[in-house]
Amino acid sequence: MAPQLIRAGFSPSLNWEVIAKKSQDHRDATILSVQPPIPDISALPLDSSLVPKSLLTAEETSLTETDPASLVSKLASEELSAVQVTNAFRRRAGLAQKLVNCITELLPTALERAAFLDDYLKTNGKPIGPLHGLPISVKEHINMKGLTCNAGFVAWHDRVPDRNAHILDILLDAGAILYARTTQPQTLMHIETDSNFYGVTVNPFNRNLSAGGSSGGEGALVGLRGSCLGIGTDIGGSIRSPAANNGVYGLRPTSYRLPMEGLSATMLGQEQIVPVIGPITTSLAGVKLFMKTLIDAKPWIREPSLLPLPWRTEPQFPTLADGSKKLKIAIMWDDGVVQPHPPVTRALRVVADKLSAVEGVTLVDWTPYKHDWAWTIISSLYFCDGGSEEAAAIEASGEPWRPLSKFILKETGNVKKLGIRDMWDWTMKRDEYRAEYSKLWGNVDVILCPVAPWAAPLHDTAKYWCYTSQWNLLDYPALVAPVTKVDLAVDVVEQTYVPKNEKDKYCYDLCKWRMRAVGIDRYADIDKDNPENYANAPVSLQLVGRRYEDEKVIEAMEYIQEKIGSPFAKFY
Amino acid sequence: MAPQLIRAGFSPSLNWEVIAKKSQDHRDATILSVQPPIPDISALPLDSSLVPKSLLTAEETSLTETDPASLVSKLASEELSAVQVTNAFRRRAGLAQKLVNCITELLPTALERAAFLDDYLKTNGKPIGPLHGLPISVKEHINMKGLTCNAGFVAWHDRVPDRNAHILDILLDAGAILYARTTQPQTLMHIETDSNFYGVTVNPFNRNLSAGGSSGGEGALVGLRGSCLGIGTDIGGSIRSPAANNGVYGLRPTSYRLPMEGLSATMLGQEQIVPVIGPITTSLAGVKLFMKTLIDAKPWIREPSLLPLPWRTEPQFPTLADGSKKLKIAIMWDDGVVQPHPPVTRALRVVADKLSAVEGVTLVDWTPYKHDWAWTIISSLYFCDGGSEEAAAIEASGEPWRPLSKFILKETGNVKKLGIRDMWDWTMKRDEYRAEYSKLWGNVDVILCPVAPWAAPLHDTAKYWCYTSQWNLLDYPALVAPVTKVDLAVDVVEQTYVPKNEKDKYCYDLCKWRMRAVGIDRYADIDKDNPENYANAPVSLQLVGRRYEDEKVIEAMEYIQEKIGSPFAKFY
Known part of the structure; x- marks a missing residue:
């Protein structure tokens, strides 16, 4: 383990539980500072999404349910003030914390900055930048100057970066207001969100389900409209899983388009499987606003690993004589390994039926x-050091291994300490697979497919990543959009289905499996036949393009939604 | 050592000298097939550049001294036939082999293909593609279906790829004629060209000097006009050093713009320091023709590691009201480590003086x-496996280590077998250095600098790579153009110079050092005070841009040449 990865500051005499308690107390104190105060909620309902409206003012509800593109337009025209918008989001974010446990801290400086921006606009008669006054939430491991960045490891509780991540500097220059930081799992390598700092982040629509992960704090916060635009990161599904599970939009952009400098994580310097940063937001317009703002800032000047590829605003599809677009969509019903659950297949079916017209x-x-082979490749390349940095970072504080940390590091069978030549061999297999996959496209424009086998997973069950990690391996842009919700009346399990293999059986059994009623970090087995297991869960789909065709994927989704309307859901 | 890197076919009972002799015999046989036959040259002159004109027809001389852009235009209009052009280059290439030892084989199929293309043009009334009928030479380790690709290792003498490198397929589709393959050094990791297969490739202008390397066969062949356009590869200077030493143009493009699939080399799968492919050619127009043809073919479809960045034909510099371009050029006189030899500094000075007007x-x-630190980083990342693949590939046949193989693998002090974490640490240092360097640019457009401390190096002395490897580490596009020749009357060594450090002393001493008169693989010490040591050597300069600004660098060089004309030399 390289010495710089565990800071000297960790004192073994500190109990991890003491540190966790301290972190929670700090979080709670930042929420206590919100005015007017947020009431405590004594009985947490299964579906939290109904609560905010009952506890916030009508104005706060309306502001926080406005999409980011409309907000910046209203902020720029002084129809709204930054202070007013920011405080509404602070209040709803504080409430979201109480409901689904998604926040690590609210930032006390947000209102001050909002006031500065309001003042700036009054004085100068124009906004400071394209995001003037827009509150943005940030996943915890994205460095903020002077604040702890623990990446989900208790032993890292005292790591404090001396400067902002590159992306935050750009967003601040553009006029954003950073006001909330959000939860992530131990190791960052779950597609749920469970850490020894804060416990489990639960799903706003059904607390017995996961908010997804690793950007699960963002997902749940945006899902509850405690944020309209947040920053996540994704190396195997960590933007898309929470976007999907919480019924919002998320984009995993192609690598090297958005700034990555300044993230706290293990395995820095690893570049076989490149993590990316991307938006989780309440609208497609929010995705575009985020991408365009960042790329227009030419981040490749400060961070030369990035590509100087401008954000393309011109149409990516030809328009036919009748004004319609020519668009070839391939539908992947199943990845050949694991069959999706009934609501997922239903969502695909409904969209496909409408698209056919x-x-x-x-x-x-x-x-x-060969999606199973793709998983073998990516899971062999995730931890070329055999996971030793993760293990060391967990064990340095004595914190327990979370179940999904164990899964990804110890149970896939593919995590091995590689020699340099082994790593090069896996890299070549990756490139060969990418070249083979590239041949399949022909003149297909985009692939429409599930985001996961499930709508949202039961806690601690998300052990099949391949509907998302597939596109990380291929480095394809992949956009998640909400489509519908689980409908217990129609989404009925096919009782006679014979699973194709062990993974398929595992996921099939989840349709009917025992589930756990989860408070924050409290588990209890409950009735496996409870019909409400997946009740209310958002069902989302994923649209995938070729490498660097981020703009094309977004334009295709816009066109699909424009043409077929419902079932694409807004949930609020 | 991974098993796939040494083919089972090598029989230890075969003596490496026998294999080398067989390879030379094969080469000679392919040259013997050229008609009219190429006369033997009994006494090899110091300066070979004067010979072709005396032994070729006037038409052959004229054709082979025409630049590639003009050739394709004349071929497309049927002013020239492909057969006529190809045979002229075959004859001059055969002659070049006898003079400077740059060829591994001539391809017997070239004339047949030329005849096919002539016929195609007659039948269809239009050329088959943008390179219709253009003969192109190819460095040996670029895979050609059915031919050996040994990458300079005798043990690899029987490796035969079953398909062409991606780049060759594109060039063939564009109408090129592959007619000659060229020499490279043992390991490919010299910036000279010396192997146990073929011995030393010498400089066309002064056989006591190196042709550079590792694409030294290309450099010498193009330098003698036995080719007008050849394909080289570059991971530390291997396109630019031979381009410079032989007085021709060479571009090291930014990574991931040109197809790399299908190269025979060690360490496949390595991506910390990415090798690139690029042109060595007799004109700037040739550089553009090569780049544009390849990128217009959208190589990223077959090879998804490449960037879908079109070749930019629009001007990269603003034009002022008076029609001139606005251009800020930084001149790097010295890299802070090693002072260039007098002719190099003179070339820079003359160009700078003219540019100032x-x-x-x-x-x-x-x-x-910190160019010395840059070398530490890149030379630590070149061989993360401690050079074990190179050592195994050399030793598998019992061939001796060439002196510069020993240098780069055993004498820099930086080649170590790294663990995964060590490699990640060096990768992070690389990225930090790149970010720091990026900050230096300000509004500078291009950097004009030496290609090496020397004009062309004395054999076996090119142990300072940093004037070229610097830009590999930074992944900057770097273009070499010929400027002038060594002038023994004015390029006088500064006798009182006190070297700054050991590397500086090493290079300074080379100005006056003992030198060796070299036949092919025959060395003899000669008078160290011989004033002709560096006589006639071309002096070239390098123009460097930011990452992905390949087009801008070319346009800047065009403008510079247009504006100042001489001293930029043509040599023929």
Whole structure:
């Protein structure tokens, strides 16, 4: 383990539980400072999404349910003030914390900055930048100057970066207001959100389900509209899983388009599987606003690993004579390994049926190519050091291994300490697979597919990553959009299904499996036949393009939504 | 050592000298097939550049001294036939082999293909592609289906790829004729060209000097006009050193713009320091033709590691009201470690003086930033496996270590077998250095600098790579152009110079050092005070841009040449 990865500051005499308690107390204190105060909620309902409206003012509800693109427009025209908007989000974020446990701290400087921006606009007669006054929430491991960045490891509780992550500097220059930081799991390598600092982040629509992860704090916060735009990171699904599980938009951009400098994480310097940063937001317009603002700032000047590829605003699809777009969509019903749960297949079916009637759109089925082999490659490359940095970072404080940390590091069978030549060999297999996959496209424009086998997973069950990690391995842009909700009346398990393999059986059994009623870090087995296991869970779909076709994927989703409308859901 | 890197086919009972002899015999046989036959040259002159004209027809001389852009235009209009052009280059290449030892084989199929293309053009009334009928030479380790690709290792003498490198498929589709393959050093990791297969490739202008390397066969062949356009590869200077030493143009493009799939080399899968492919050619127009043809073919479809960045044909510099371009050029006189030899500094001085009078051009001095540290980083990352693949590939046949293989693998002090974490640490140092360097640019457009401390190096002395490897570490596009020749009357060594450090002393001593008169693989010490040591050597300069600004660098060089004309030399 390289010495710089565990700071000398950790004192072994400190109990990890003491540190965790201290972190929670700090978080709670920052929420206590919100005015007017946020009431405590004594009985947490299964579905939290109904609560905010009952406890916030009508104005606060309306502001926080406005999408980011409309907000910046209203802020720029002084129809709204930054102070007013920021405080509404502070209040709803504080409430979200009490409901779903998604916050690590609210930032006390946010209102001051909002006042400065309001003043700036009054004085100068124009906004300071394209995000003037927009509150943005940030996943904890994205460095903020002077604040702890623990990446989910208790032993890292006292790491304090001396400067902001590059992305935050750009967003601040653009006029954003950073007001909330959000939860993440131990190791950052779960697609749920469970740490020894804060326990479990639960799903706003059904607390027995996960908020997804690793950007699960962002997902749940945006899902509850305690934020309209947050920053997540993704190396295997960590933006898309929480976006999907919480019924919001999330984009995993192609690598090297957005700034990555200044993240706290293990394995820094690793570049076989490149993590990316991206937005989790309440609208497609929010995705575009985020991408365009960052790329227009030419981040490649400060961070030369990035590509000087401008954000393309011109249409990426040809328009036909009748004004419709020519668009070939391949639908991947199943990845050939694990069959999706009934609500996921239903969402795909409904969208496909409607798309088949849209002028200009051609639909074909996508035949998945060796997705299980893709998982072998990516899970062999995730931890080339055999996971020793993660293990050391967990064990340095004595904190327990969370179940999904154990899963990804100890149970996939693919995590091994590699020699340099082994790593090069896996890298070549990766490149060969990428080249083989590239041949499948033909003239297909985008692939529409599930985000996971489930709508949202039962806690501690999200052990099948491949519907998202597939596109990380291929480095394809992948956009998640909410489609519908689980409907217990129609999403019925096919009782006679015979699973194709062990993974398929594992995921199939989850449809009917025992589930756990979860408070924050409190588990109890409950009735496995409870019909409400997946009740209310958002069902989302994923749209995937070729490498660097981020703009094309977004434009395709806009067109699909424009043409078919419902079932694409807004939930608020 | 991974098993796939040494083919089972090598029989230890085969003596390496026998294999080398067989390879030379094969080469000679392919040259013997050229008609009319190429006469033997009994006494090899110091300066070979004068010979071709005396032994070729006037038409052959004229054709082979035409630049590639003009050739494709004349071929497309049927002013020239492909057969006529190809045979002229075959004859001059065969002659070049006898003079400077730069060829591994001539391809017997070239004339047949030329005839096919002539026929195609007659039948279809249009060329088959943008390179219709253009003969192109190829460095040996770029895979050609059915031919051996040994990468300079005798043990690899029987490696035969079953398909072409991606780049060759594109060039063939564009109408190119592959007619000659060229020499490279043992390991490919020299910036000279010396192997146990073929011995030493010498400089066309002074056989006591090196042709550079590792694409030294290309450099010498193009330098003698036995080719007008060849393909080289570069991970530390291997395109630019031979381009410079032989007085021709060479571009090291930014990584991931040109296809790399299908190269025979050690350490495949390594991506910390990315090798690139690029042109060595007789004109700037040739550089552009090569780049544009390859990138217009959208190589990123077959090879998804490449960037979908179109070749930019629009001007990269603003034009002022008076029609001149606004251009800020920084001149790096010295890299802060090793002072260039007198002719190199003179070339820079003459160009700078002339540029200072050009409207629109601003000149500043470039202050090099820790170039010695840059070398530590890149030479630590070149062989993360401690050089074990190179050592195994050399030793598998019992061939001796060439002196510069020993240098780069055993004498820099930086080649160590790294663990995964060590490699990540060096990768982070690389990225930090890149970010620091990026800050130095300000509004500078391009950097004009030496290509090496020497004009062309004495054999076996090129142990200072940093004037080229610097830009590999930073992944900057770097273009070499010929400027002048050594002038023994004015390029006088500063006798009182006190070297700054050991490397500086080593290079300074080379100005006056003992030198060796070299036949092919025959060395003899000669008078160290011989004033002709560096006689006639071309002196070239390098123009460097920011990452991905390949087009801008080329446009800047075009403008510079247009504005100042001489001293930029053509040599023929």
